[in-house]
Amino acid sequence: MxxxxxxxxxxxxxxxxxxxxxxxxxxxxxxxxxxxxxxxxxxxxxxxxxxxxxxxxxxxxxxxxxxxxxxxxxxxxxxxxxxxxxxxxxAEVDRMIDALSTRRAALQQRLEKSAGRSFTQLNAVLEFTTLPPGLPVPVDDGAVDHLAGSLVPQLKLPSTQGQIVELSALGPGRTVLYLYPLTGRPGVDLPEGWDSIPGARGCSTEACNFRDHFQQLRDTGAERVFGLSSQSTAYQAEVVERLRLPFGMISDEKMVLADSLRLPTFAASGHERLYSRLTLIIRDGQIEHVFYPIFPPNTHALQVLQWLSDNPL
The missing domain is CATH 1.10.1660.10 (Multidrug-efflux Transporter Regulator; Chain: A; Domain 2)
Known part of the structure; x- marks a missing residue:
């Protein structure tokens, strides 16, 4: 031929x-x-x-x-x-994957840093502390019915305050521990379809609400306030600084607390597993009360404040 x-x-x-x-x-x-x-x-x-x-x-x-x-x-x-x-x-493909992963991580880090510099403090507050209309409302699916009265597992997790927090030994009095999926940053897109997931949107608004009522919470019986998510301590530290939070964030990247207490979680684009929004009132190593579901998150601190007022020690 x-x-x-x-x-x-x-x-x-x-x-x-x-x-x-x-x-x-x-x-x-x-x-x-x-x-x-x-x-x-x-x-x-x-x-x-x-x-x-x-x-x-x-x-x-x-x-x-x-x-x-x-x-x-x-x-x-x-x-x-x-x-x-x-x-x-x-082996060559593996080297390429490693190189691309390193490159992606560096690009993501630079994006997050530059996005933070590209927006003023006022713009950050305007963009991330207001909720868009029409968000779906989460429903109580009974996923936390087993928590009240449970002992807090003996877990040690890092915080943005530079300390390792032992959840079962937080100290005397009540601790407000609010769990959230993830916080966004100015100029960095949230996961695709984020606003369509019931209860997902509003982590920064919730943090600001706890910030604005932090002293009232302390005066009404909350000895400590912490936020907790699966984001890294470094990522959380930027949020604490940008939003001027007077309390620390706890990082649980491996979601060991979720596994220990069988907490509700969900998946989103780019994230296999995230914490569902809920708040624990912890006293003497025991879960005294649980808030779930939480909506709207931008007024949740007032809900916690009301409960503390209605249930004094």
Whole structure:
């Protein structure tokens, strides 16, 4: 067969066939009149090279596969030398993934830092402390009915105050521990579809509400106030500084508290698991009261304040 027929049967261009010839992967036969001719073995070889290219193995590395076919094997990857190319290619892909992951993390970090610098304090408050209309209202699904009266697990978690907080030994008196999914940053998009998830929107508004009523909460019997999420301490620290929060945030990146207490969680775009919004009143290592579901979050601190007033020690 002529080169045009070979290219057609192997579903490649004539230019590709000539390239494979230059690499020595295939060698045409010569007729007495000098014309080059190809056979079915050449078709198999070119198809093999094309399929390898489709999965990222360059024709420059296809030699062992073609040689394997020339030895009479049904498939080009039945030889040890071909398997070695697979392993090398996988290792190369792993290196690329690691490099891209590092690059993405660096880009994300720079985005978050620059976004914070690009907005004034006033703009940050305007964007993240108001709730859009029409948010879906979460319903009580009974997911926390088992919590009241439960002992707080013996967990030690880092906080933005530079301390390790032992949840089962918070100290005398009452502690308000509010759990939230994640806080956004000015100029950084929230997860896709965030506003359509009942109870998801409003973490910064909730934090500001606790900030604005922090002293009243203390005066009414809350010895301590903490926020808790699965975001990193570094991420939380930026929020504490930007929103001027007078209390610390606790980071639970592995969500060990959720697993220990069987707390409700949910998934969102880019996040396999996030805390559902709820608040625990903890006293002497025991959960005294639970607020769930919480809506709207931008007035939740007032709800906690009312409960403390109605239930003095």
């Amino acid at each position: 002529r080169i045009s027929e070979l290219a057609k049967r192997a579903r490649v261009s004539i230019k590709a066939v000539r390239y494979y010839e230059r690499l020595g992967l295939i060698e045409a036969e010569r007729e007495p009149n000098g014309y080059r001719t190809f056979n079915d073995d050449h078709v198999r070889a070119v198809v093999e090279i094309r399929e390898l290219s489709e999965i990222g193995i360059s024709p420059l590395k296809a030699g062992p596969f073609v040689e394997c076919l020339d030895l009479g094997h049904d498939h080009g990857d039945e030889c040890v030398s071909s398997l070695a190319v697979y392993r090398d290619s996988i």
